[in-house]
Amino acid sequence: MNLMEDSLDVQLRVQQSGFRKDRLCIDQIVTLRIIVERSVGWNSSLYTDFLDYEKAFDSVYRRTL
Template sequence: MLSHGHAYTTDLPINVGPPTIEEISMAIRQIKSDKAEGPNNIPAEALQADVVVTAKILHILFNTIWDEEQVPTDWKEGLLIKIPKKGDLTKCRNYRRITLLSIPGKVFHTILLNRMKDCVDAQLRNPQAGFRKDRSCIDQMGTLRIIVEQSIESNSLFNIDFID
């Protein structure tokens, strides 16, 4: 595949084997604590109380999921909660919505994300900042300003796409 003169491959070197105990332990530590638990009422603190034991238990579960290629239904679902903001509560815009997800499911998904992010990041062009860690809108605004200034200097047109 070609994009702006760059060749990209769809064959990324991502580990597709079952999760290891080390990956599970790391993912458990990455889950934020002091957050509401998901539909199965398992808080992050329960998994983080003894990471070694939890990782061994989840390793058995994750291997079964991996072998059967069947993710538990409650890991695919979330509990949508509306949190009121200030203002007229009869208007939808005055609510913030959050989705509570299964914490064991978050651990599983964190492992998959950890495996993919470095490989995918290596394929993205450096100017690509959206949805990437440690990239900021401020950097993009500086780049945009330079492009606008160069366009004005050369009296040329340009297009801008804003994606939110």
């Protein structure tokens, strides 16, 4: 399983946190909050988009878990 995780980590962006070891949802929330606060401080427009292309748990092959 480590080989698969290592090869996947190389392909994902640093910002990608879903299903990665030692990456928490709270980290993404804090990052978003910082971005929003800076945008307000700069009096600039900010557009966000949250996409879920596929239901994550439906695509997990449970036998390998």
